[in-house]
Amino acid sequence: MTDVSPSPALRVEGITKTYGSSRALSDVSFEVAKGRVHALVGENGAGKSTLVKIVTGIIGADHGKVFLGGKPVRFHNPVDARRAGLAAVYQDPKLFPHLDVAENITMGNAPVGRFGMLDRKQMYALSQAAFDELGVSLDPHALTAGLSVAEFQFVEIARAIISDLQLLILDEPTSALTPAEVEKLFRIVRDLRDQGKSVMLITHRLEELDLIADDVTILRDGAHVGTYPVSEVTRADIVQKMVGRPLDSLFAQRTPGNAGAEALRVEGLGLAGQFSDVSFSIRAGEIVGMAGLVGSGRSEIAQSCFGMTPPSRGEVYLNGKRVKPRSPRQMLGLGLAYLPEDRDAQGLIMAESIMANVTLPIVGELARLGVLDTAAQRAVAEEALATYDVRATGIDQIVSLLSGGNRQKVAFARWLATKPSVLILDEPTHGIDVGSKAQVHHIIARLADTGLAILVISSDLPEVLAISDRILVIAEGELVDDIEAATATQETIMMAATRSTGETVNVG
């Protein structure tokens, strides 16, 4: 395998990173060749972003080495990396909105003239030259606050090329761009490649591979699956390699119960800039999964239904009656509960006891003459502890001391204390161990059997397939598929979620 070809632009060797008990990356090794565009793909949580953070010095790896241009490097921060010729542009570019474009481009190594004063003329000239080289027409004098996401990225790239750039990393650059802007970005990427520079592109849009990438590296569950020339793999191969893990045997397949009357129906739901024209319905006793990539708008749709960010368009029907979601308080009162993804920050009060958390949404009902009935509160909490099998020392235990899975159960108990008829769960098993996961699935199934309509948002495809009766797939703020779980596969969902429709897939 070893040859005498010039050393690669980037080589990672045996990169391993663990967070607590979960392994974000295990023994990842691959190379990015000089003068090529290298795509990095994988499902949500496959470890792509962690890898970028390690390479650019934002976080350190537990094990492994990084080589830049053949030399071993260990960056302590992104500035070191940039000095060595490695620059990264993130999904949400990090710039200074109050300063002008040229100031952003030159911040940190601005040209200075007499008395150590800024050489503004030179600053604008440098920036203009960078834009000319990129073929971008942006005014270096413009205030950064007014730029679009694409323009933010052009500023970041301009910033990268004014120093000696060897490798440019683009972290999902196209997710917020218009087709015209993507076209422009790709033209810039090709130009950089033709100048002999390397570009590493992290993307979810597989159709972009054919357009721009020379090589592709696939990560799955923190492990390196393979690196191939794009011309030698089909898109279907890539998808299969991305999701190729076996269905977890712990995920008991759901046997759909008897669905009842329609509990939640949304029609043409839209929120400016977030999602549009989303229509679906959920019946009592039904579990509907909602799949899609991170940032596709799944949580936003749920939060709109819950009244956190009221929809700007469309209609919501709850148990046959039309409602206008205005606030979570109102929707809870009407029987719709939403369990947020970041339950530690949004769903639970960490410093409070289990009892306080479970009874918080219903303290009003538990009060007599405005005074809290402590006995009733204790009774509700005790019952919840038993029902949801929370492993705790008692109802007075502080929530922050519980494990992730048990916290999730407390969060369940808390929202179910409001006796909703529709329950929306956002990534209910994110970050909890496999054993607790199965328990949470069991609870979800049991709740559906008692007649609740449940919408489960999850990035865990095997989970979605195992627990849902029906699956909605969201891509870029639109509902792109509504399929029976029995006929769906990870591949079909992934294809829909990455908008790779119209392509015939051969899955074994």
Added chain:
Amino acid sequence: MSAENAVIAAAAPRRSFGRFALKLRVSGVVAFLVILGAIFAVLSPQFLNAQNLSAIVSNAAILSIVAAAQAVVLITRNLDVSVGSIMGFAAYLTADFAAQHQGIGPILILMPMIIGGMLGALNGLLVAYGKVSPLIATLGTMSIYRGLTYLYARGQEVTSNMLPRWMLETVDLRVGGFPVLVILAVVVVAILGAFLRFFPVGRRIYAVGSNPVASAYFGLRTERIVLLAYVICGVLCGLAGFLYAARVGTVTVILASGWELTSLAAAVVGGVSVTGGSGLVAGAALGAVVLATIDNGLVLLRVPEFWRMFIQGSAIVGAATADVIIGAQIRKSLQSRRRGTI
């Protein structure tokens, strides 16, 4: 190709809008000042005479230096509520020193600035390196610095006859018809403004407040920059304390207490954003003129003194609210533009 051009064309008005909105805050202060002046001029015939206008800017001069100092800290997304105590401490120590060394010349002016710089540095160390919330840290030092002044003074005060004559006379001088205090304030604010605008460090002060997360990615030494902002603030407060002492003649332990609120009001009214990254020291100085004008107008109209606090507080709340509303409007308009291109 045409689609590409359309994107660029759509970008043009958006850009000028962002800049316009930020400029609006400063020009808004000027407009507010003009309207305020017009109202007072109509209500009171004395308002517009030269002597009165001169009194207004004289009264505003020292506050404008403190407001500019406060602005530097605000721009870094921090806050200094100890400015009044720094002024008092620096002024009292300097005045006491001058009383005991009668022959001392204008070199004396360095003393309050050095003291102020040291007190500012302590604030900066607490906030930047100790990671104490700026409000809590400087609320604490506000009390500490004032307490130390009390301990040092032991119930005494320094009266005007104990101070060097040049000190008292210089602040009342006029140069070319302008009060020397006003000239000094303009020079200080101009130098500070130029420092922030034309030197790399100045731009970093804005950068840190504009986006602290990005600062780290850009390799800016955030802690050092915040410390510097507090030191600048302290030095200027020391200077302002000295000028104030010279102006009133009698230096007591409560000198400049309450100025933390007044300086904050002036800076915020002058368009300095409390959320960092935005505002001009010249705006803060103009804010001081606005407050002085309100004060003056209320006196002329014989409005009871007690209304001053109420109006000052309202000015802070009003200006900060306006900031939030304008900010939200800008975001909204940017978002709708963006949606338009998708």
